[in-house]
Amino acid sequence: MNCPFFKEQQVKYCGAAGYRKMILLDGADTGHERCSGPFHTECSVAGRAGSPQTGLADTAAPVCPFLRQSLVQYCTAAAFQKFVPASEPSLLRCGRPAYRYCDLYRTTVPVDSFRSAGSPPCCSGLGGQEARPICAPLHLDYAPNHMWLDRTAPGHCQIGIDAFLAGVLGSVEQLTFLTVAGVCQPWVVLTVRGVDLHLEFPRRIRISAANLYLRAEPVRLTADPYGAGWLFEGSTAESSEPDVPLVSGSKAASWVSEEYRRLDDYLSRQQQPVTSGHDATAGPALAPTAPLEHLSREQMLSLFSEFFSTHEIGRR
Ligand code: SF4
Structure with a gap:
């Protein structure tokens, strides 16, 4: 029995950025986003980081190789939404x-x-x-x-x-x-x-x-x-x-x-x-x-x- 304010969702974030800003996938506008299309090659962060495997910029990839997805949990009642990596809900009070x-x-x-x-x-x-x-x-x-x-x-x-x-x-x-x-x-x-x-x-x-x-x-x-x-x-x-x-x-x-x-x-x-x-x-x-x-x-x-x-x- 979970708290009605307890949510689990997929987020995406940039694995090459110094600061990990997570964006909820639900409702995200991926169509006009550089990371999810071929224009990721124009991103200066990806260019500086190079390919995660080879260290060179990967111009052939359809989406940026640094784009990551993850499942997180958060409280919708909180004034500031803090995403934490998903774990068994019953380990948190929110899931009990x-x-x-x-x-x-x-x-x-x-x-x-x-x-x-x-x-x-x-x-x-x-x-x-x-x-x-x-x-x-x-x-x-x-x-x-x-x-x-x-x-x-x-x-x-x-x-x-x-x-x-x-x-x-x-x-x-x-x-x-x-x-x-x-x-x-x-x-x-x-x-x-x-x-x-x-x-x-x-x-x-x-x-x-x-x-x-x-x-x-x-x-x-x-x-x-x-x-x-x-x-x-x-x-x-x-x-x-x-x-x-x-x-x-x-x-x-x-x-x-x-x-x-x-x-x-x-x-x-x-x-x-x-x-x-x-x-x-x-x-x-x-x-x-x-x-x-x-x-x-x-x-x-x-x-x-x-x-x-x-x-x-x-x-x-
Ligand atoms: S922090 Fe409190 S209000 Fe928010 S999801 Fe957990 S139990 Fe519910």
Whole structure:
């Protein structure tokens, strides 16, 4: 399954020129072109270069012997068309279902195109005491530790974190991939305020790519969790153990709403001031968003374990 902007075409170029300018054959006007006819002998570049075989100018050839053809690949959505020598399309993201997570693709097509055919739009609602808006796209499935899985094509999948987890994290300083290939449970370490938080997808997949760009720009993880913040690309892998059940997109709104209520209850039970300078005698001061940014190290680890640890999921 190729990206609709991905193209393969024959190009022609001059093998004698110092700069290799490629011209698409499709639509090229070869009838009035010197290289493709007998007038190539008048070309100063060919004259200086001589015959590729003998080093002498080849006046008998019907087309210039330096005229070359090649198959190239390029993106029609890019402002500047860069031709690259053709290779197996599936080696590029443009030739795999993961093309839907390409930044250029996502900025070029309407948002509706990201959903599976026929699926309704992103569900919405309000969750918890703070009545936070819920964003949980219906075409995704959700792991109990708030990681999503997008079945981009039969056997192919993409993995990331949901908006609930992104909201709890607030901002991530550093992101470390502990798995980048092979059959395993995809695993990253998120560093928030100097604390390392381990996040593991509860199912094994065959990882084919990790979004290593997030190491340079971790803000994308929480700023765009369903798009540029994706974490892993892969294919489903056979497992001898029963799979952890996922929450389908159609049930995600009520589940996330319940999770917000659970989060509010959890923070209330902490009975700790969560902002510096808060009067402890005044009772708990709940942070409406990004609670991790206001908790102590121990509280952060405890909250993260309660809501986002795969071990805690197994225990529940
Ligand atoms: S670069 Fe992006 S938009 Fe262009 S062909 Fe590849 S996946 Fe599609």
